[in-house]
Amino acid sequence: MSVVSFPVPVTTAGGCSDAPVLRERGQHEVFCVLTGIIWLHRKIQDAFFLVVGSRTCAHLIQSAAGVMIFAEPRFATAIIDERDLAGLSDANTELDRVVNQLLARRPEIKLLFLVGSCPSEVIKLDLSRAASRLSAQHASNVRVLNYSGSGIETTFTQGEDACLASMVPVLPTADVNAAQELLVVGTLADVVEDQFLRIFHQMGIERVRFFPPRRADDQVAIGPGTRLLLAQPFLADTAKALQARGASLLPAPFPLGIEGTTAWLQSAATAFGVAKERFDAAVAAPTARATASLSRAKLHLEGKSIFFFPDSQLEIPLARFLSRELGMKLLEVGTPYLHRQHMAMELAMLPEGTFLSEGQHVEKQLDRCRALHPDMVVCGLGLANPLESEGMTTKWAIELVFTPIQGFDQAGDLAELFTRPLVRRMRLAA
Amino acid sequence: MQLTLWTYEGPPHVGAMRIATAMEDVHYVLHAPQGDTYADLLFTMIERLQKRPPVTYTTFQARDLGGDTAELFKTAAREAFERFSPKAMLVGASCTAELIQDDPGGLCKALNLPVPVVALELPSYQRKENWGASETFYQLVRNLALPADQIEKTQSSKPRCNILGPAALGFRHRDDLTEIRKLLTDMGVEINVVAPLSATPADLARLADAQFNVVLYPEIANLSAQWLQRQFGQAFTKTIPIGTTATRNFVREVAQLAGLDPEVALSKAESRAAWYARSVDSTYLTNKRVFVFGDATHAVAAAKVAAEEMGFTVVGIGTYSREFAREVREAAKLYGVEALISDDYLEIEARIAELNPELVLGTQMERHIAKRLGVPCAVISAPVHVQDFPARYSPQMGFEGANVLFDTWVHPLMMGLEEHLIGMFRGDSEFHEDAAPSHLGGGVHVQTAQAASAVATFASTSTSASASTPVPEQINAPALNQGASQTNASILIAAWDAGAEKELKKIPFFVRGKARRNTEKYAIERGVTLITTETLYESKAYYSQS
Numbered sequence: 001m002s003v004v005s006f007p008v009p010v011t012t013a014g015g016c017s018d019a020p021v022l023r024e025r026g027q028h029e030v031f032c033v034l035t036g037i038i039w040l041h042r043k044i045q046d047a048f049f050l051v052v053g054s055r056t057c058a059h060l061i062q063s064a065a066g067v068m069i070f071a072e073p074r075f076a077t078a079i080i081d082e083r084d085l086a087g088l089s090d091a092n093t094e095l096d097r098v099v100n101q102l103l104a105r106r107p108e109i110k111l112l113f114l115v116g117s118c119p120s121e122v123i124k125l126d127l128s129r130a131a132s133r134l135s136a137q138h139a140s141n142v143r144v145l146n147y148s149g150s151g152i153e154t155t156f157t158q159g160e161d162a163c164l165a166s167m168v169p170v171l172p173t174a175d176v177n178a179a180q181e182l183l184v185v186g187t188l189a190d191v192v193e194d195q196f197l198r199i200f201h202q203m204g205i206e207r208v209r210f211f212p213p214r215r216a217d218d219q220v221a222i223g224p225g226t227r228l229l230l231a232q233p234f235l236a237d238t239a240k241a242l243q244a245r246g247a248s249l250l251p252a253p254f255p256l257g258i259e260g261t262t263a264w265l266q267s268a269a270t271a272f273g274v275a276k277e278r279f280d281a282a283v284a285a286p287t288a289r290a291t292a293s294l295s296r297a298k299l300h301l302e303g304k305s306i307f308f309f310p311d312s313q314l315e316i317p318l319a320r321f322l323s324r325e326l327g328m329k330l331l332e333v334g335t336p337y338l339h340r341q342h343m344a345m346e347l348a349m350l351p352e353g354t355f356l357s358e359g360q361h362v363e364k365q366l367d368r369c370r371a372l373h374p375d376m377v378v379c380g381l382g383l384a385n386p387l388e389s390e391g392m393t394t395k396w397a398i399e400l401v402f403t404p405i406q407g408f409d410q411a412g413d414l415a416e417l418f419t420r421p422l423v424r425r426m427r428l429a430a
Numbered sequence: 431m432q433l434t435l436w437t438y439e440g441p442p443h444v445g446a447m448r449i450a451t452a453m454e455d456v457h458y459v460l461h462a463p464q465g466d467t468y469a470d471l472l473f474t475m476i477e478r479l480q481k482r483p484p485v486t487y488t489t490f491q492a493r494d495l496g497g498d499t500a501e502l503f504k505t506a507a508r509e510a511f512e513r514f515s516p517k518a519m520l521v522g523a524s525c526t527a528e529l530i531q532d533d534p535g536g537l538c539k540a541l542n543l544p545v546p547v548v549a550l551e552l553p554s555y556q557r558k559e560n561w562g563a564s565e566t567f568y569q570l571v572r573n574l575a576l577p578a579d580q581i582e583k584t585q586s587s588k589p590r591c592n593i594l595g596p597a598a599l600g601f602r603h604r605d606d607l608t609e610i611r612k613l614l615t616d617m618g619v620e621i622n623v624v625a626p627l628s629a630t631p632a633d634l635a636r637l638a639d640a641q642f643n644v645v646l647y648p649e650i651a652n653l654s655a656q657w658l659q660r661q662f663g664q665a666f667t668k669t670i671p672i673g674t675t676a677t678r679n680f681v682r683e684v685a686q687l688a689g690l691d692p693e694v695a696l697s698k699a700e701s702r703a704a705w706y707a708r709s710v711d712s713t714y715l716t717n718k719r720v721f722v723f724g725d726a727t728h729a730v731a732a733a734k735v736a737a738e739e740m741g742f743t744v745v746g747i748g749t750y751s752r753e754f755a756r757e758v759r760e761a762a763k764l765y766g767v768e769a770l771i772s773d774d775y776l777e778i779e780a781r782i783a784e785l786n787p788e789l790v791l792g793t794q795m796e797r798h799i800a801k802r803l804g805v806p807c808a809v810i811s812a813p814v815h816v817q818d819f820p821a822r823y824s825p826q827m828g829f830e831g832a833n834v835l836f837d838t839w840v841h842p843l844m845m846g847l848e849e850h851l852i853g854m855f856r857g858d859s860e861f862h863e864d865a866a867p868s869h870l871g872g873g874v875h876v877q878t879a880q881a882a883s884a885v886a887t888f889a890s891t892s893t894s895a896s897a898s899t900p901v902p903e904q905i906n907a908p909a910l911n912q913g914a915s916q917t918n919a920s921i922l923i924a925a926w927d928a929g930a931e932k933e934l935k936k937i938p939f940f941v942r943g944k945a946r947r948n949t950e951k952y953a954i955e956r957g958v959t960l961i962t963t964e965t966l967y968e969s970k971a972y973y974s975q976s
Contacts, residue, residue, distance in 0.1 A: 027506070028489045032465020052431075054525035054554060059440040060468045063476070071802040078431045082555045085529075094431040101433050105776075118463045118526035122495070151465025152492040152526070363513060382470030382482065389480035 016350040021338060026361025029382050030311060030336055031064075031398070032151030034115065036159025038065050039402060041074040043187050046110040046216050049075040050102060051149060052095065052127060053117030074109075076102065080119055095130050096137075099144070109142060111216035113163060116148040143170065143216065155336040157234040157312045157401060160187060164212055168241035174223030181207040181225055182268055183247065185239065186232030189404035190214070195286075196255075196407060199265060202282035203274045222247055227271050229264065231255060231406060233346070234313040236339045253345040255406040256314075256414060257321035258290045263345070286408035293412025294325055300419040302327035307369050309379035310334035310360050311397035316346045318378070318400065323351055326415060330354045331372045334365065376418065393421050436775045436795045438750035438813055442552035443524045444469055445562025449570065449650075450520055451483040451598035452626040456570070457516035459507045461499075461534050462524035464489040476816050477599050486510035490527075500532045507538050511545075518574065518631040519543060520566065522550035546631065548573050558773075560649040560725065560751060563597055567626055568653040574634040578662060581636045589688035590620045590640040594655055594666070595647030596627035601728070601812040602826045603627060606646060609828035610671065614644065617681065617695045619688050626650075638662045642687040646670070646827065649725055649751055672731035673739055674701040674832045703832035707739055714849060715840065719944070721746040721787040723770070723778060723796055724811025726754030728826070730761040732791050732810045735835060737765060746770065746785045748778065775799075786943035789843060794818070804939075806842035806867075810835075844940070845869055852938055924953035926961045933963045948973050 034057055037049045051057050058077035065073070078098045083089045095114075103109060112134070114127045131146035138144065147166040149159050164185070174181070182205055184196065193210050200208045209220040226247035230239060233254050243249055252267035253260045262283060269279045306328050308315040315335045322328040330350070334357045340347070350356075357365070362383075369377060370390070377387055377394045384394040395418055405414040439445075443460060450458035451473050460466070467487050473479045488506045490499050507521060521534040535549025548569050552562045584590065593610065596603040604627075611621060622640035623633045643658055643666035645651045655666040665687055671680035678696055685692035706712060720742040722733045726749040736742040748770030749758045755771040762769035770781050779799045782790060790800045790807040794814050800807035809818055810826070825831040844852075844867040852861060861868060926934070930949075937945045945966070952969035953961050 026489075026509075027467070027487050028464045029467050029470070030464065031468060032463075034465070035468075055434075055437055055439075055441040055558065056443075056466060056525050056554070058434050058437040059444065060465070062436055063440075063468065063472055070798050073435055073798070077434045077437070079434050079437070080431060080555065082553075084431055085555055089431075091431070098431050098433045118465075119529060121492075122526055122529045150463070150492075152463045152490065152495065155464065363509070380471075381475050382467055383474075385474045385478060385480060386482045 015348040022357040024361040029362040031156040033159030034149040048109045051077040051115045114146040164238040172221045174221035254317040290408040290411040297415030304375040305329040307374040310336040439558035442562025445559040446566040449566040455517040458520040461527035525554035571654040575637045578638040593624045594651035605825035606827040609825040673735035701829040703836040716741045723792040726751040728811035
């Protein structure tokens with residue numbers, strides 16, 4: 001029962017399944033995974049993220065989030081100082097002191113993440129032991145987990161993967177005979193979760209849970225009856241950890257655009273034995289709405305060329321959506337990391353001959369980008385304004401992680417994220 | 431380890447980036463792990479620069495740690511030189527690279543590049559951003575400035591100076607520079623070199639072609655100015671021209687160094703701020719209680735303006751710049767307060783809660799604190815966010831700077847008429863005592879007296895069940911300072927009877943906290959256990975006399 005066949009009739013004459021990928025090493029202009037805290041702390045409302053790292057780590061997070069004025073931020077950094085490095089103070093004692101100080105200030109916190117960083121990894125501070133020690137100390141009130149947010153290991157959105165994976169081992173185990181349950185994995189905007197839930201219910205799939213939950217104590221049980229549907233492409237370790245506990249993964253592309261969303265929902269429908277008529281009825285109205293909104297966006301985007309710098313691992317599904325549903329030309333699709341298995345269906349749907357790259361040498365990639373002079377460049381904020389000033393139109397990539405883009409009713413919004421810079425450039429030029 | 435909700439300064443290599451990015455033809459090769467490129471965003475997003483910072487990162491990863499990270503660094507340095515052909519290079523390490531000890535300076539020497547290479551030693555676990563900027567600028571000046579006899583001197587009858595300090599990501603450096611440059615030029619002083627902002631290595635080479643230096647930001651330029659004084663005998667200015675009075679003093683100081691008559695320049699000086707502060711509309715600003723925090727330079731200057739030019743009462747002053755603690759302590763003496771020298775956000779929060787000011791002049795971080803406590807706040811110093819790199823001309827320095835300060839600081843305060851009417855009539859559905867000032871769009875103040883009183887009561891709430899003031903759950907910052915305040919724990923706090931509590935509510939929110947505190951202090955000192963309306967007024971009369 002752990003293998004579910006993929007039923008969606010995606011006609012792909014090969015696509016990019018076996019396409020060669022340019023692998024590059026050099027300067028990576030990407031975020032480190034600590035950035036994930038910025039959205040995760042808003043998703044899990046009673047969780048706190050304590051980074052154990054340097055002043056650089058603290059500076060990174062506040063530079064990204066500090067434009068919001070917080071009465072009470074739900075993240076902080078325990079800054080390692082020279083005493084810790086020289087071994088003059090016992091790092092574990094220090095950490096306990098900091099955590100106690102923090103929990104005294106924030107008694108309402110139910111889940112505390114100790115987040116590792118490059119410095120804490122390099123000096124081999126054992127945060128997993130610290131987490132279990134502190135968990136035992138605060139057993140009745142707070143669970144303490146740990147994951148690595150270090151930039152030497154991973155990139156940007158992989159922070160969510162590491163965070164969610166760290167939550168898996170403490171999830172309760174479902175009854176062996178428990179009914180099948182659908183578990184949607186990956187942070188989604190609340191409104192998107194609600195939409196998906198309605199559609200699943202209309203199909204007759206009643207038992208649907210989301211992971212991560214909105215509150216830490218809302219613990220979903222995992223077992224052989226659990227069917228995983230990944231909502232985000234960057235969750236390799238989380239998926240593996242959940243599968244190791246008996247859950248089975250439903251293979252699907254990612255729910256971006258009409259095609260992606262339909263296939264994604266279909267994957268669940270097949271696993272839960274939903275009749276074709278019922279599936280069609282559930283998706284008919286939202287599909288029609290999405291089609292209408294995409295047709296407007298297509299006027300701006302069709303035939304335009306686009307170049308993706310690596311950022312979030314969302315690049316391939318986005319490129320698939322933009323090329324197949326909006327008619328954009330893909331010049332290069334860069335991704336920080338390519339997980340072939342999770343991306344298999346997405347790759348199959350990419351136009352044949354798409355130039356794929358994994359990793360980065362930012363200067364060489366900029367050279368390629370300038371030579372091609374695309375109509376639109378998807379890149380990080382470190383590159384966006386400089387490229388704009390060179391006359392290129394950019395779409396800053398991080399916004400795609402902070403915006404509701406999944407599902408039918410967001411397909412138009414997703415397309416609009418790409419039309420907006422083009423429209424703006426036209427309007428300001430006029 | 432230090433628990434840090436917000437940090438006032440970045441790591442020292444960010445300071446080095448601020449120098450490299452401010453300058454032209456300088457490239458910085460930074461040994462750093464993947465992800466440290468976030469710092470580029472400070473410049474491209476917060477300061478909205480149109481170019482990428484001239485920084486190459488080695489972005490090593492975990493798998494490189496087993497291999498040759500030194501070779502990785504050499505490759506990055508060689509490629510950066512070939513691609514960008516800088517006239518001088520900076521090389522250094524970020525915090526993680528410091529741990530693996532690859533010695534970027536030595537490695538780069540081996541490359542034998544045909545330009546000056548300045549190796550930076552920036553101890554990330556001891557020092558911070560401003561120190562990093564200061565050290566980097568100093569190293570560049572030391573390595574590049576030529577002695578007077580090796581440069582071609584400009585033949586000019588006018589006195590010449592350098593302007594030192596303006597950098598990338600500096601709070602209003604762009605407009606301060608414009609303002610001061612104009613002020614100096616109008617006085618008849620020629621500008622030799624402005625550095626680091628927009629200076630090239632060649633510009634640094636001819637620093638000696640000036641009689642004196644104007645230091646705008648000591649945090650960045652003092653070290654270099656001192657070296658230039660020792661090396662080339664260039665005196666440098668000590669007055670920071672923030673505020674009308676300070677600007678006038680600055681003009682006098684410059685005139686003296688340049689051998690000019692200051693009165694000519696001063697007679698033309700125009701400051702609307704001075705008149706605005708004298709006009710009767712500003713009378714209600716008298717004795718408003720203000721807390722000042724920021725880098726040392728801005729904090730000291732702002733406190734002076736607040737006290738002498740706005741008529742505020744400075745109830746607290748502090749800085750996160752430990753290097754300049756002495757200056758801030760000196761300034762604190764002027765106002766009879768104790769300086770707070772700390773970069774611990776929680777400590778500053780506790781102090782503000784305790785002092786219960788009516789206005790906070792601080793950094794982006796104090797905006798978080800002020801929001802939590804419901805106190806009006808204006809920004810006077812870095813760290814700042816994108817809204818404080820404005821498009822419009824908005825210097826802090828010079829006479830126009832004084833005008834900007836007046837507008838910025840008065841804006842968050844409730845305007846006079848509204849303040850009067852709220853003091854007279856209560857219970858209005860729209861203009862009530864807990865509403866934010868209507869010229870700011872209204873909304874509800876989180877604060878109120880409870881926030882401040884929590885400081886006084888928290889120590890006793892655990893020991894005294896009779897304390898009638900419920901401490902709101904979100905106000906528990908002072909709990910972190912338990913050590914400091916624990917001494918009061920044995921004192922039972924006076925309880926408020928219902929009538930007194932109601933009477934207290936009639937005091938406008940921005941002074942209510944102080945009234946509550948004074949009354950409680952008054953009651954405790956006299957052994958009164960239950961505060962009545964009478965006690966409230968007795969205390970009011972007592973404190974208004976003293």
